[in-house]
Each structure stands twice: as structure tokens, then as C-alpha cells.
Amino acid sequence: MAIPRGADYVAMGSSFAAGPGLKPRAVGAPRASGRSAGNYAHLVAARLGLSLRDVTFSGATTEDILRGTRHRTAQIDAVTADTRLVTITAGGNDIGYLPALTFASLPWPLRALPVFRRRVAQFTDPTATDRRFQALSASLASIVRELHARAPEAEIVLVDYLTILPEQSNDDRRLEVLRSSPRGDLTRWGREVASRLTRTFASVAAAEGCVFLDVGELSREHHAWSSAAWTRRFHLSLRGGAPYHPDAAGMAAVAEMLIRRLE
Template sequence: MAKKSGGGCMLVIVVAACLLGFGYYRSQSGSSAAPPEEGPGTGGGSGRYVALGDSYTSAPNTGEQSGTPAGCDRSNNNYPSLVSATIKPAEFVDVSCSGAVTASMSGQQQTHNGTNPPQLNAVNADTTLVTVGIGGNDVGFIGLAKDCATARPSSSPCRDKLTAGGNDQLAERIATTSTRVAELLDKIHAKAPKARIVVVGYPTVLPDGNGCWPSLPVGAGDVIYLRETLGKLNDVLAEQAKAHKAGFADTAAPTKGHDVCTASDTRWVEGIVPTSKAIALHPNAKGEQAMADAVEKLVS
């Protein structure tokens, strides 16, 4: 993703990736919860498992390229593949795609290399399990990247701009995303009335404290703001899962202490320059395994 070690371009790349909807999660309501026990089971050679989601689900570069289009950067070692290998459904379909938003569930997604059909096309009446990891890109942080990168470690340009006048723009966008996720869950239930649904939250990316500037060139004030604000995204995912008869896989708690600011041998989410197979600021193979473990506890 990033090939240079410094400069303004690197700052923008780092913050853009950070702001795609992945943050440190501290929630009162978001601990894992199993989906209702309804209909036929999935696993042991029975059932149909469909995985929906964005790049934290498709997991670019953590394994070999899987499926089409190539632009989805879908790995055969992502958490849906790991879950499938453990529970062994009769059929497994992974249509996750890097860059996906909730609109990508019902509409086509243009990638840098091919078009991904609407992800909901894979969900049918025979589906017995659906996992969905979505919402981060809907908040639309990437367009604000230039405002968050800073050469001053104590500054908070992003927070200052986004909360000017007493209106928190990110909170408003998260509220909109919450409604979209609710609508998505209803659509999944309608297409697959027998399926158990698990909403998969985002893992820990940002650490406690003020961050690790300049390795992560985000000012202390913005690290705190983004950590708390992006935690709200996981909160609303958990809330909508509960309200719409779905389970919620909390992947933040088990990945805490393995964020981008930790040492390479303990890091489960890669930093600016990945030291293991993954793309910048995304889970590596260990991170995907942790996410898989969180899901498996709910569906095994």
C-alpha cells in the first residue's frame, strides 16, 4: 500500500487507512452475543454459509487470491475461510470485497480490477449462516485524510474541524450508517429466513493513550477522538445486531494489545509498512485468526 517511509503522501495514506472505519473499541453493549437458535444448523457437512463484508473481511494479502473479481483482494486465509474450515458447512460462499459499503450489499461494486456483483445475491433461502462485516467505509472518513495528518504530535486538526460549531460530523455519519445496517439485516432475514446472522465488529487498531507518533502521524488529540468515535461504530453494530435478531462478534476485545503501535512480533494489525503478509493498517493472519475465533465461539 505505502512504499515510502515519510513525507506528506505517507501521512495521507496512513490516516486514510486509519479512518476507513476501523478503530479501538470500548463499548458497554458490544460484547459478543450469539445469534438466536433458529432453523437448521450449519457445519459438519450441512448448511450453507455466506460471508459478506469489506476489506477487514476479505483480508488482502493474508493468503492466496480467492475468487473473483481480482479487485476485491479476497484472501483464502481470511476469517470466513478459517471459520468455514472449522465448522465445515456443506457449502461456503465468500463474496466480501475491499472497499465495500452497505450499498455494495444490494448494488454492484466497481473495484480497481473488475466488478463485484451485489453481495446479497449470494444469500438465498438455503442459506443457514451469514456473517457480515460492514459499516466502516460508510462513514466516509477517507475524504478527510488530509485534515487529520499532522507533523505536530500534540495537535488535533481532525477533531477541531469535525466538531466545529458543536456538531460532531462523524457521530452524524455513524447514526446514518446505523440505519443502513438495520436495513441490511432486515434484507438478509427476508432472503434467508432460516439463517443465523452474525455481525462482525472491527478489531483493535488504535492503542490506548496518545498513539505512537510519528510511526502513526496522528496527533494525540485526534487519536483519542478517533478511538472514542470509531468505538461508537462498533457500538451501533452491536445494537443493531441485537435489535434485528442477529449475533454480534466482538473482535476488539480479543485483539487489544496487538494494535498498530505494538512490536512486530505481537502485532495483529499491521502498521504503515507491514512486517507480515497483509496490507497497511489491516489485520494480518494472526488478526484474521482472532476474528475467526470470535465468530466460531458463536456458531460452533
């Protein structure tokens, strides 16, 4: 449905929605949030003339959205009966998707440390991954149901993750660091997790009556190693976007997809 100009828009999610490293920083945003004025929520709000309340926060899980933490209120508390649009990009931290890829990509002296090897092993354990996906599905469903109760007239959009890893290629040496992980080929694990995140979002959206924006499928040719990338490869800074996160072009692309869907 069309969202009227001036309507209240609440953006929720983790760093993939917040945009750490993308300048300028959102006015008044805590530094730890990594919240950028160039993230897709800000771009959409500016184009459609919406009143944005951006509560995205780097490191957030779906639990943080629904219940908050000791130091931060639940993101969902930003939603009121007047809210007309809610977007959510979250779940990767629940699974350990980006943390595992990041830890496995650290320079050798660091990624060899027991603490990082242990964390990668915990994130990529198959049984634990299955459990985390079951919990994520239930958590996302709870969030959508609570949003329907709090804002019955709101359009709720689950926004998928942009593609990070390219399709499998036997002669592709660009991902050698991830392929040589002590836990085996993490590119295979990363692709499977991305695919399962997409399927989880789509399933929850269909079951709970909200919109699913299939950003992953729409960005297949814009992975981090492509000539027209929308996400960053690993690098030891936040400049231009955090490693394995959207760059400015990626945020603009997601905003455009969302605007087309809403219109």
C-alpha cells in the same frame, strides 16, 4: 445455534473481512477485491465444513452490500433461502475510518498534498461523522431485515473491527504521524470512531435480532503497536496485510472467536 456441516455460508463486507495482502488469494476472486483464502470466512468454513460463498470486496460500503454498484451486483444477492450463516464486517468505509487513518499516515510529501488534506478533513468533520453514523445504523438495520426475509433460518453475525490503535498514552510517541495531522490528533478521532462502530453494531444486533461478535473488545491487547499484533501498522505495501488491516494472526483470531460463538 449450531451450523450443520455442509451448510451454506455467505461472507459479506469490505477489505477488513476480505483480507487484502494475505496470501494466497482466494481462487477466482477479482484482484480488486483483495479477497484472501486466509480471511476469517475461509478459515471458519474449512474448520466447520461449510460451503462458503465469499463476496467480500475491498472498498465496499453497506450500500454495496444492499444495492451493489454499476459494476458489481449487491453482495446480499449471494444469500438464498438455503443460507445458514451470514457474516458481515462493514461500515468503516461508510464513515471514512480506515481511509482517513491511511491518508494521514502517508509520507510527508504526499499527505501534504491538498487532495489528501481535503479528504482527511472531509472524513473527520464532526458533523459529517455524526450524519454518517446515523446513516450507517439505518443501513445495517436494513441489511439485517433483508437477510431475515431472504434466509429465515440463517444465523446472522455482525463481526466488529479488530482494534487498531492502542489506548491513549500521553508519552506514547509511536503514533506521532497521526497526532501531527493538520486536522489535529487523529488518534483520538480514530479511537472514538472505533468505539462508535462497536456501539452501532451492538445496537443494531440487539434491535434486529442477530448476533454481535465483539471483536474490538476481545482484541484490545493486540493493537497494531503491540508485541502480539493482530492488525498492521502503516506501511507502503500490502505484504502481510494492508496497512491498518488484519494480519494473518488477526484473521485466525477472528475465526477462532466466531467458531467458539457458533459452537
